[in-house]
Ligand SMILES: NC(=O)C1=CN([C@@H]2O[C@H](COP(=O)(O)OP(=O)(O)OC[C@H]3O[C@@H](n4cnc5c(N)ncnc54)[C@H](OP(=O)(O)O)[C@@H]3O)[C@@H](O)[C@H]2O)C=CC1
């Protein structure tokens with residue numbers, strides 16, 4: 174299935190609420206036709222109608238549970254065959270927060286299945302097509318918890334650390350091509366994810382909570398500035414440069430082939 178057209182299409186996962194819904198609106202405002210993916214069909218249909226009317230673009234709702242193999246396969250087919258696709262926003266994600274001993278293995282696996290497996294499969298589906306066209310943008314939504322583990326976020330932080338390293342590796346792989354990967358690491362943002370996670374939104378420090386509009390507009394400003402990695406809430410950009418410098422130095426220090434003197438025995 175190909176759709177030869179001068180129009181450009183963005184596919185946004187998790188577009189039925191929160192951050193994904195704002196991405197849909199902002200990409201429509203930039204002239205993208207949309208394919209909006211999530212489970213709640215009513216919400217997707219309402220958003221498609223709203224953004225089509227507001228921005229004069231075409232928006233198609235695609236109902237899919239990205240933890241289900243057949244649904245995921247349908248989205249993979251769209252990503253690998255639509256010639257007009259220019260942007261994939263890997264946004265769908267869940268959090269199930271709490272100590273490992275107090276949450277179920279099912280809670281852990283549901284986060285891994287959506288935040289890691291689905292994101293990986295969708296990216297895998299689109300990358301060859303983007304490379305063939307030497308054009309395309311993948312926006313991967315991680316989290317500041319990808320570099321920071323709380324006693325309640327071992328699994329969630331692990332999934333977002335995966336998104337971070339996967340995106341960084343892809344950026345290396347695709348360097349010099351027309352295919353770009355933007356890694357976005359939001360801090361706490363006011364969405365439904367919190368109440369569903371087990372940590373009520375009302376329990377969060379309001380001063381540290383961003384609106385979805387501010388988060389997405391900052392991330393898109395980062396995209397416009399050509400950023401590979403965007404920290405929407407971090408004012409001092411040198412912190413990321415220092416983090417990267419420390420990470421690189423630590424990695425270089427591992428490449429010596431002998432145990433460190435403090436581990437010498439005998
Ligand atoms: N809010 C925050 O503080 C932060 C959020 N993030 C990340 O931002 C992303 C968006 O989350 P946010 O907007 O906050 O949360 P929301 O709960 O508002 O949105 C999550 C979206 O994912 C969709 N989704 C959930 N499960 C599935 C599924 N099985 N299949 C398909 N779609 C699914 C939901 O739609 P539906 O239920 O209709 O399927 C919804 O559209 C996530 O990756 C999250 O980890 C990162 C840092 C901070």
Ligand SMILES: N[C@@H](C=O)C(=O)O
Nearest residue numbers: 268316318360361370
């Ligand atoms: N989604 C939030 C946690 O549940 C976050 O990433 O901060």
